[in-house]
């Protein structure tokens with residue numbers, strides 16, 4: 001294999017290997033459920049430090065004319081921060097609070113990318129997450145930060161936030177890829 005072709009091949013292998021697909025266990029989630037006919041069908045990938053997804057926001061989620069509804073952008077940011085909180089801390093989570101800054105309009109039917117990370121582990125029970133949405137030109141269109149409550153499996157079960165028969169699948173999906 002000529003050197004350049006070999007280098008490109010190796011680069012591709014490295015890039016593919018760097019981002020691992022994360023497993024989804026709830027097909028009905030509005031944001032990530034692949035079986036929700038009205039949802040966003042987001043799929044997530046992680047390199048161990050960040051979580052990311054890309055999607056095309058369908059026309060029925062518009063706010064005005066060709067603009068994506070701000071609440072939909074907030075959902076995308078919340079979802080990205082949630083996946084990062086779960087997979088990068090290894091805890092079950094609830095979004096406790098979040099703020100969003102809308103910086104540029106996002107258009108329906110345009111591809112966007114969202115990326116999130118843990119900004120700070122505030123305490124054993126809390127983490128600060130950040131996320132940003134970029135349009136196809138790479139401009140940051142919306143960004144968020146959020147405080148996430150972190151739960152052990154036992155605490156999550158005690159608070160009746162997960163049916164016991166789903167606990168195993170949830171625990172496993174937090175460590176295994178798709």
Ligand SMILES: CCCCC/C=C\C/C=C\C/C=C\C/C=C\CCCC(=O)SCCNC(=O)CCNC(=O)[C@H](O)C(C)(C)COP(=O)(O)OP(=O)(O)OC[C@H]1O[C@@H](n2cnc3c(N)ncnc32)[C@H](O)[C@@H]1OP(=O)(O)O
Pocket residue numbers: 023024025026078079082083086091092093094095096125126149150151152155170171173174
């Ligand atoms: C949902 C995640 C499931 C994980 C799935 C895992 C794997 C699957 C993989 C992928 C699936 C991916 C993603 C899922 C995606 C998206 C999720 C969307 C996220 C959301 O869209 S989520 C909905 C919106 N968001 C809420 O619906 C929050 C409502 N808000 C509250 O529910 C409270 O505000 C709270 C609890 C946050 C703070 O409550 P608070 O302010 O009253 O806190 P306080 O400290 O006073 O605690 C009082 C007593 O709560 C217990 N407690 C509190 N925090 C605890 C902790 N961290 N650990 C253990 N126990 C805790 C103790 O029992 C304590 O009692 P004590 O400490 O005295 O014993």
